[in-house]
């Protein structure tokens with residue numbers, strides 16, 4: 283008996299296109315980080331027709347216009363068929379018809395199991411997906427979108443390399459960054475109010491004063507000795523010496539406290555201890571976030587209005603050498619200005635018009651956070667990171683405060699300085715990496731516009747090796763069980779198949 287000849291996959295494809303429906307054997311599942319994906323419910327053999335990528339057929343100009351106006355939807359593919367270019371736009375989510383093809387996700391070279399091809403169906407190009415390998419039950423269908431530097435890849439890479447904070451600043455548009463920033467500002471400010479109330483509560487409670495538990499206030503000579511001693515010794519003394527620890531570690535601020543010729547006497551020391559801890563924590567949050575806000579928005583004049591003791595630089599100077607925070611306070615505007623973009627003259631108004639420099643209390647925490655010079659290059663990013671970190675600082679400081687643990691609080695505050703510096707540097711690295719990503723995406727975007735033959739460049743680079751090695755054997759075995767569509771007119775002269783390299787997506791799948 284003669285064995286029935288197996289139907290050619292492209293004929294199966296055309297008959298499914300005619301029926302305007304998906305074939306059975308697939309299901310859709312949500313995948314973390316990817317959205318929906320299509321999975322095989324049954325086994326499929328290499329070469330089999332799987333699904334149609336159905337959408338509206340547009341001219342390249344129409345597709346380009348939509349890309350420009352709406353950004354990339356992730357569902358617009360620019361293809362070429364018989365020397366002409368088209369766009370198939372599957373952005374619209376349909377209820378009926380072939381709806382699964384558009385949900386197939388991108389896969390890396392080593393994971394792809396699907397091959398897209400373009401068939402000519404009654405003069406109209408259609409994208410059909412064929413099995414590139416045997417596909418097991420439960421396997422996700424994946425094909426190569428033909429776009430290098432896919433945005434989600436960059437984001438995942440940055441996330442892996444730098445941790446979650448960096449990814450916040452990577453791959454996001456300026457407007458999104460602005461939104462994040464303003465929402466962070468709000469959160470920081472809310473958190474700060476919460477912290478203030480918790481500090482007030484803590485101060486009201488007699489047993490809760492962590493600093494008063496210090497049993498041995500220093501004498502004047504002890505205090506003098508302390509001023510010149512090692513960071514380790516100083517840091518063990520208590521919170522008020524925290525700025526000395528930081529100053530010693532950071533030479534450019536060494537004069538802030540070590541030049542202070544008016545050490546505190548024992549009473550002052552005691553008083554300082556009893557009030558400074560909670561106050562420092564609560565005010566530094568406002569100051570840092572306000573500095574960021576001022577830097578971002580010169581018109582924001584009420585950010586520091588709640589400061590109970592604002593003093594101008596000249597007021598500070600008039601206060602005389604008896605003021606232990608004189609030197610520190612004079613430094614305030616300068617430090618704030620580190621956050622400003624030196625190349626943007628409009629920024630200077632933000633702080634020159636601000637008559638409320640940081641106080642000495644603020645400086646105990648501020649120098650390490652503010653002094654890093656790197657952020658001058660990317661004020662916006664720095665502010666973002668500072669906002670994030672301010673929020674974390676406030677949260678953690680609040681927790682430590684609740685734990686009434688001055689030493690751990692001191693250590694924590696000391697640690698965060700360097701963490702923030704490296705975060706800012708990481709973020710800047712990511713930003714640079716992102717800039718080059720955007721460049722390459724723009725290049726990728728330009729390539730297909732130059733003509734059908736250049737469309738293949740993107741795909742060629744990605745799949746040429748594996749594809750070239752299989753295409754010949756595929757052609758040879760085009761009528762065998764292993765049949766995979768080839769790049770020739772079929773026997774009836776109607777259906778037309780273009781191999782992978784002609785299939786490319788014009789731009790990244792996610793708007794950047």
Ligand SMILES: C[S@@+](CC[C@H](N)C(=O)[O-])C[C@H]1O[C@@H](n2cnc3c(N)ncnc32)[C@H](O)[C@@H]1O
Pocket residue numbers: 315316317318319355356357384385386387388389434791792
């Ligand atoms: C053609 S759609 C695929 C279906 C999509 N997952 C959904 O739920 O609608 C392309 C979009 O899916 C996401 N995507 C596809 N492949 C991905 C991958 N490997 N990793 C992460 N996201 C992916 C991207 O958001 C891309 O813009």
